[in-house]
């Protein structure tokens with residue numbers, strides 16, 4: 002789940018893009034990059050690490066130009082090497098730089114096409130590099146030295162025909178402008194907005210989440226529609242066009258559960274309100290199925306579950322207490338690479354305040370249980386802090402199946418609920434009782450914010466893959482390629498080769 006941003010302004014955009022990346026940091030902690038365009042010259046800086054570590058003030062000065070794109074990465078393809086950090090650049094045609102959030106599901110097929118038919122070279126295992134080259138080839142088909150906006154939109158239409166999976170994308174065309182587009186299912190979020198300058202001119206921004214626009218004083222105009230493209234000329238003129246022949250809006254429900262910031266609005270749904278409704282629904286389920294419960298206190302597992310946990314306590318009429326303190330210098334553990342690091346970080350990140358647990362029956366609330374790394378350790382911490390009974394509630398249903406659309410959970414056997422009943426999961430994480438949200442309730446909780454959305458991507462809960470191209474063979478292939486062990490080996494091999 003990467004974060005992407007793009008700005009066209011009448012001033013340098015380097016500082017604004019940097020600020021946007023710090024606001025989108027929760028979407029990717031592995032690498033960060035910015036590409037700007039000064040006249041027709043592109044400047045690019047990217048590296049592994051957090052935004053604040055990648056860009057020094059001296060390096061920032063080199064990123065001159067009034068338009069640019071930026072990316073924070075959480076890998077879902079390839080490895081964690083610097084070569085796969087984004088933006089990606091290709092020199093032909095025109096000079097293009099791309100930042101992508103999502104994951105293509107026909108990368109292997111496209112790679113062959115790109116090599117054999119388009120005669121282009123792919124230098125990494127990243128699906129995003131393939132996507133850029135498909136776009137580059139299609140743009141080249143215009144066969145002109147001077148592009149029109151229509152040529153750009155036509156190339157997007159061709160990308161929609163060739164690429165499958167999830168892609169929210171920004172592409173900078175040197176000297177010409179910035180393009181943003183979204184796959185025909187609108188799986189990953191992408192919005193755009195404007196900011197008025199004192200001289201009456203307007204700046205435009207495209208970003209993964211509206212919170213990035215808020216912080217930079219841009220006014221959210223709307224989401225890019227599934228299949229639609231937005232083009233902002235270097236001179237600051239905005240164009241939009243639907244480029245897909247067929248669309249079927251199915252945004253990823255996990256954005257609302259975990260990924261997005263609560264202060265973002267995605268597809269006209271407030272993430273904060275959706276999480277409150279998740280809490281309310283779950284409380285109703287507890288009241289219905291466990292009316293004689295003996296919960297003394299509701300305790301959230303910071304950060305993401307706070308919003309729904311507060312609502313659960315309110316509905317149940319039980320005290321809400323912050324029993325776990327979070328170390329603000331440790332990032333999100335779920336998006337860290339490798340299980341060893343994730344496990345170690347939970348302990349470093351969260352510490353229990355004993356007096357909130359001592360002799361009490363506590364209901365711990367998390368937004369989701371995925372690998373079970375957090376829940377298992379947290380339940381033990383609650384017991385060590387003196388809790389009498391430790392109950393656990395998850396604002397999302399059991400995560401049983403891999404995600405192939407931009408969340409790195411490719412291996413079913415690494416998911417704690419895969420092949421287990423709820424009771425077995427409860428035992429595995431060591432809880433006295435486990436309550437999961439029902440999928441229909443989750444869909445209602447999110448969908449209530451925008452009745453026009455008829456379907457969500459719920460594949461990790463339901464095993465229904467909306468792009469229609471995912472079968473058991475595909476899942477077995479990505480499991481073999483991207484399970485934790487395989488990733489660790491690939492990353493280590495890459496490090497050795499580059500010593």
Ligand SMILES: O=P(O)(O)OC[C@H]1O[C@H](OP(=O)(O)OP(=O)(O)O)[C@H](O)[C@@H]1O
Pocket residue numbers: 259302303304305306332333334335336367368369370371372373374375376
């Ligand atoms: O079952 P698991 O594999 O542990 O994954 C689920 C946990 O990971 C996430 O927290 P994370 O620390 O990433 O971020 P947060 O601070 O936003 O809650 C999520 O909020 C759950 O707490």
Ligand SMILES: NC(=O)CC[C@H](N)C(=O)O
Pocket residue numbers: 002003004074075076077078079085101102103104105127128129407408
């Ligand atoms: N999480 C994402 O959106 C990842 C983008 C791309 N698939 C990569 O691995 O870099």
Ligand SMILES: [Mg+2]
Pocket residue numbers: 302303304305306367368375
């Ligand atoms: Mg969490």
